[in-house]
Structures are given as structure tokens and as C-alpha cells.
Amino acid sequence: MFTTTPSFDSATRQAEAAAGAAGVRIETIEAPERLGVVSHLFAEVWGTDPGHEPFAGDVLRSLAHAGGAVHAAFGPTGLLGASAAVFGPPRKGDLYSLIAGTTRISQGVGYALKLAQRAWALEQGARTITWTFDPLVRRNAWFNLVKLGAVAGEYTVDFYGPMDDGFNAGDETDRLTAVWRLDTVGSAEAPARPEPDPLPGPDGQPFTARGGRSLWCRVPEDITAIRRQRPELALAWRTAVRDVLADALADGSTATSMTRDGWYHLTRSDREDTP
Template sequence: MEIHIREIHDPEVILQIVDLEVAIWGDPSDTIRPGTMLALLHEGGLLAGAYDQDRLVGFVFGFPTQHPQRHHSHMTGVLETHRGTPAALQLKRFQRDWCLSRGYEQVVWTFDPLRGVNARFNFHKLGITFSQYIPNCYGPMKGINTGAPSDRAYAVWELRSERAYRRIYAPQAEPELEGVPQANTVQREEPLGLELGLEVPRLLFQIPEDWGQILAADPKLALAWRDHSREFFAHYLARGYRAVEFVRHPNRYLLERER
């Protein structure tokens, strides 16, 4: 499969982006109006599409912020048929090159910290970190997000860092975790306990293997996970920890203390 990335300015193609938003996130009431998107592009925003031959299968959209060297990446999405392909990574590579060519040093965005596939991609493939957690960031949402507060982690991608460069172009070894304590106890995908008294350089926090599936099948358990993770991140991020890695089997965040 050969994916091509193209920058988009054509209003007719932008109409396709709206359809793509609905296909990816399942909420026709929460799409960006084409006119609004065009206005943001005229003011220095980026819209690029991922094409499989002539078919639009994904996109990335971002815009300037109040900080001259920071770009906000508002949406990156790929159709389910093309998840696991190079499409998402190529979109982010394109975004990185585009931003660097315009003087940006940093790209930021939000993501749901309970969705392990996204977390793995953000940390392992891109090299982001986060030290900010925003409860109910967007208020009530629909589509794939129906039924839970829209808590989000605030990802920071340092474009010129060696960490980002190495990860976006080469596979990285898994971190050594022997002896690193885990702050929570999980049994059969249920959060059972949380230790808030750890004073260690590094610690782990486990999340479900597929929280999206839990949200669809067992909303009560999904909300328990939201409350559990919110309490954890609020506590440890406020004490100087930063999320620096995400490992699989089981899904766990690795946090390091900065101060």
C-alpha cells in the first residue's frame, strides 16, 4: 500500500473532510464547518490529506496558537480500513516537516488517555510527553465518545528533540521496567486500588486493553476507569511527574518525576 500526503486548500475537498470526520468519530453534530476550516487555513492553518491512490483515507488539521512557535494539532484521523497502515504516521511526519519549515518548534494536541492504541502511537511512534490532564475537556460528546466525560491528556511534541526525530523514523526499544512500582491494582479489567503515596523516580499506571469496547458494552465500568485515571493523573502530575512512555501487554503508562 502506497500512501500519499497532500496539502488541501480546495473547498470541494474540504467538504470530503467533513464526511471523513463523521466516518472516523461517528458524530455528525460535532464536525468543523467548511467555512471555519477555510478561515483557519487562510490564517496559517494546516490541512493535509492521506490518499490511498485517489481515495481520501485520513487527514490532519491544525492551526497557530498564541505562542508563535507552537502549532495546535486539532484533529488527526484515519478511516478504520487504514488503521495499522503507514497513513497516520505519514500524516504526522508531513505535519512535523510543514511546521519546522514555518518556524514552529512544538506541536500540541489532546487525546483520551484511556485509549491505548492512540497513546501507544503518540508515545512510541512520535515521542510526545504530557504533564497536563484536562477533566471533561470538551464537555459531553457523542459518537464513539458517548457516555463518559471527555477527559484529555495535553500532548507536547518537541519537534527538534532527538527523542522525536529518532522515534518518528526508527523503531524504539521498549523501556526497562524491572523494579518500577505500579500505582494501581487491576484485576480482570477492573480498577481495584490506587496508591497515592509513592515517592519514587518512576512509576507505572495500568489502563484497560480496550477502553472503547468497555465504554460501549459496560458504561458503568468505563466511568469507573475514568474516575480512577482522573484521580491518578491529577495527583501525580501535580507532584511533578510527567508521562514519558506507553507500553503494551498490559497497557501501562510510565511516568518520571521532573521535580
């Protein structure tokens, strides 16, 4: 459901409600020993070896000291999730979310973290939060575009270069850039798509559809499992989705929503095309 949030106070109430529903307490933390625990949680979520955490504790400490924020979600058993963000260029009014993760998938912890991050960003005067995500990870795409209400208008091929964690190893790290306007939370799911195009996707089933100024593109249900079990199929999905999304976004479309069964909905602005 789409809602408008005009103030920091109401954003704080929404964040507190989300934390209560998830059964967690959200804190911003700066103490080195506590940031070390956050670093270990990120390593657990991303499946990295000891000494190769996505963000080391000292880096998180510097980030917080420089004016960013590390939010941590604590439940009865301890730390369950965390996020870290810094501000973008001066005067842009944008907070850049570097990382967010939780050991409790689909239990509201990630949503509570993002709403807490949003409330903090509004208090600092930010207007948007930006981050990147893998376009092939369906649950993240739905969370970002529908649950939060972000949009994605930029596709970058191999954004990070090779990575050797439990999610990205063996694949190129293409990313969509999400931008979340902080005066809104949530978006409508994508409308019903028209008859799919006959061109098959990597699994032999249609994966694109077109209607009016809209384009739909399907992604697999669990790309992480496909990478482990059939890496050649995962690479085929990467190439197929890249060919559709990268061209569409470069041509002025924006990914605005997603269906529950994994179809991106991309729309074009109403501006007239120029020759």
C-alpha cells in the same frame, strides 16, 4: 528508535518515506470542495450524524486561510486520512493540532500524516506541536508517546464537556495534553515495571506500580468497546485513571512512555522537592 532531525529537509525525507511505506500521497489542501470531503471523513471516523461533523468544511477553509494547514492522505481508493492544525500564541513557536484521523488504523497512514504535519510546521518555524488525547485510549497513547516521542505533562478533567460522537458519548472527556518536540521522532518504550501495587483496578487486576521516581498506570485494551458494552465499567476506569494521572501530573510528573500492554510510565524531574 530515537532519532534527531536537525533540518526541514531531513524531516521532509522522513515524511516522504513514511507516506511511501503507507502507500499514500500527502497533500495540504485549501479548495472548499476538497475540504468538504475531509469533513465527511472526520464524521466517518468519529461516528457523528450528518450535519454534526467534528469540523465542517467551511471551518476547515477558514482555518487554512488563517495560516493553518489541512493535510490529507490519499491512497488508490481516495481519501484515507486527514489532519488540521493552527498556530498557537505569538512567539511560542507551537503548532496546535486540532484533529487527525484515518479510516485505516495501524497501517501507517496516521504516522505519515503526523510526519508531514511536522515537516510543514518546521518549514514555518515551529518548534513543537501540541494536541490533546483521551488517556484511556491505549493505542493513541502508545502512538503519541512512543511512536512519535511526545510527552504529556497536563491532565484536564472533562476538557470538552459532553460529546455525542461514536467514541465519547456517555463518558466525560478527560484529556492529556501532548507536546511533541519537532527535533525528535520516537522514544524508547517504557522500562520494565516493578511489582504492581496490590490496589485493584476496575477489572479487579492491579493497575498501578511505583519504583524510585517513576509511576506506572495501566489502561484497558479497548475503552471504546467497554463504553458500548459496559458503560458503568468505562466510567469506573475514567475515575480510577483520573485519580492516578491527574494527581501525579499536578505534582510534577510527566507521562513519557507506555508499554505495549498498556502501562503508562510517568517520571519526575530531578529537581528537589520544595516544602
